[in-house]
Amino acid sequence: MNGPRPIAARALLLAAVLAALAGCRSAPSAPPILAVEARDCTAEPVTPGARPLPLSDPAPGGAVAVGDEGEPLSLTVGGKSRCLELGEAGRSLYEVVELPAADRRFVVRVAAEPSGAGLFAPHLLLLGEDGRTLRAVERESFLFRGRRLTVQFWARPEERYLVVASDPEQVGSTIQRITGRTDTMVGVTPTATFIVGRGDEETSHLTYSHGGTVTLVARPVTAAGSQ
Amino acid sequence: MSRRFPLWGALLGVLLLVGCQSYKSVPFERSAEIRRIGLPTPAAPDRPEAMLASSVGQSFGLVGALIDAGMASERASSLDRILAAEGFEAQEEMSRALVAALEARGYEVVLLEAERAPEPGYLEAYPKASPPVDAYLDVVVEAYGFAAAGIHASTPYRPYVYTANRLVAPGGRVLMEDHVVYNHIERGGLVETQQVTVAPEAGYQYATFDGLTANAGVAVEGLDKAFDKTAETIGTLLQ
Numbered sequence: 001m002n003g004p005r006p007i008a009a010r011a012l013l014l015a016a017v018l019a020a021l022a023g024c025r026s027a028p029s030a031p032p033i034l035a036v037e038a039r040d041c042t043a044e045p046v047t048p049g050a051r052p053l054p055l056s057d058p059a060p061g062g063a064v065a066v067g068d069e070g071e072p073l074s075l076t077v078g079g080k081s082r083c084l085e086l087g088e089a090g091r092s093l094y095e096v097v098e099l100p101a102a103d104r105r106f107v108v109r110v111a112a113e114p115s116g117a118g119l120f121a122p123h124l125l126l127l128g129e130d131g132r133t134l135r136a137v138e139r140e141s142f143l144f145r146g147r148r149l150t151v152q153f154w155a156r157p158e159e160r161y162l163v164v165a166s167d168p169e170q171v172g173s174t175i176q177r178i179t180g181r182t183d184t185m186v187g188v189t190p191t192a193t194f195i196v197g198r199g200d201e202e203t204s205h206l207t208y209s210h211g212g213t214v215t216l217v218a219r220p221v222t223a224a225g226s227q
Numbered sequence: 228m229s230r231r232f233p234l235w236g237a238l239l240g241v242l243l244l245v246g247c248q249s250y251k252s253v254p255f256e257r258s259a260e261i262r263r264i265g266l267p268t269p270a271a272p273d274r275p276e277a278m279l280a281s282s283v284g285q286s287f288g289l290v291g292a293l294i295d296a297g298m299a300s301e302r303a304s305s306l307d308r309i310l311a312a313e314g315f316e317a318q319e320e321m322s323r324a325l326v327a328a329l330e331a332r333g334y335e336v337v338l339l340e341a342e343r344a345p346e347p348g349y350l351e352a353y354p355k356a357s358p359p360v361d362a363y364l365d366v367v368v369e370a371y372g373f374a375a376a377g378i379h380a381s382t383p384y385r386p387y388v389y390t391a392n393r394l395v396a397p398g399g400r401v402l403m404e405d406h407v408v409y410n411h412i413e414r415g416g417l418v419e420t421q422q423v424t425v426a427p428e429a430g431y432q433y434a435t436f437d438g439l440t441a442n443a444g445v446a447v448e449g450l451d452k453a454f455d456k457t458a459e460t461i462g463t464l465l466q
Contacts, residue, residue, distance in 0.1 A: 179411070
């Protein structure tokens with residue numbers, strides 16, 4: 001009973017350990033989508049099937065920034081998304097959300113998350129009830145907040161839908177971002193407690209993509225002195 | 228011995244709370260009503276910093292912290308002398324960069340003299356402007372200088388600028404508020420999600436502080452660019 005385990009049992013044990021280790025590896029990120037395959041595209045975005053964007057609770061004590069507003073709506077723009085034909089500019093993938101019907105003004109916050117070496121190239125359109133484009137949010141309005149490319153804007157009462165589309169003119173271009181960071185480890189021994197700090201720097205090279213993950217939040221915002 | 232852990236635990240808790248600081252953010256909605264912006268003298272600390280975000284001294288308790296503080300103060304004084312010799316003045320530099328950024332976006336800018344408290348913060352009242360302005364842009368440079376994430380050559384000193392920014396209507400209503408940080412260093416694994424972060428430009432990095440002082444002219448040029456880029460980003464928040 002206590003002798004060496006049979007080879008088959010050892011192999012099974014080894015396979016189980018390897019499988020467990022493989023499970024610890026994070027799934028590889030999909031490469032950036034640099035072209036939209038030929039398929040049915042429309043010249044204007046279509047709104048049926050738009051996902052509703054709920055209005056979050058007002059921030060206690062005043063205005064808050066992106067990242068501090070509870071559970072966002074997460075969209076994946078990718079191969080299953082609808083397609084826009086933009087003439088010479090090319091094709092764009094898009095998703096549509098329905099803005100909340102609110103009796104007070106609110107801010108919409110949009111954040112594109114990097115995925116591997118890719119970052120969604122965002123282009124936003126705001127549509128009226130009839131699906132007509134009322135305005136676009138310019139590419140230059142997007143700014144990084146940490147690792148996320150974000151924009152926030154006041155929704156106007158006549159705006160009913162938000163189109164989150166890829167920007168074909170930006171897709172394929174790359175950016176480089178240098179980020180410093182520190183980590184602190186706290187060690188406790190029976191005789192002492194110690195803290196060890198360590199600095200590091202990362203240079204990320206991101207390629208703008210037709211696809212990616214985008215999070216959205218709609219929230220009433222008040223600021224000191226504001227209405 | 229049993230008392231040591233609560234002390235360090237409390238210290239760590241305070242550090243984490245500092246890391247979780249929440250920043251106000253109000254997006255601007257451009258309208259034809261805001262054409263002329265009053266720009267009070269920006270607030271800025273009286274001297275730059277040469278910051279090491281992590282160092283060997285941090286591992287040696289109070290003694291290490293005191294040694295670190297002394298070395299940081301020496302570096303800051305040295306950097307202060309370099310900037311003075313190169314004619315760099317933070318308030319003037321930020322004013323100049325902001326005027327360029329606002330005018331590029333079609334605003335008329337009226338420079339206003341403002342008395343700032345020794346501790347940088349927003350103004351409590353805004354100076355009267357002639358001609359009258361549609362809004363005041365209150366910019367607070369909270370800190371600036373050069374920062375390195377660590378002590379190795381792979382974590383060089385780079386220019387940094389931290390700002391808090393507010394556009395205020397003459398009646399006091401906040402029309403825009405945000406923080407813009409050039410060369411943000413993520414601390415303790417906390418990923419920034421709130422402040423606008425501008426990545427530092429490659430080309431202005433120094434493996435050691437001595438390397439920075441030996442290339443003072445280029446280093447100050449890098450700090451100039453950091454102020455320009457910060458002001459441009461504040462301009463983006465107002466377009």
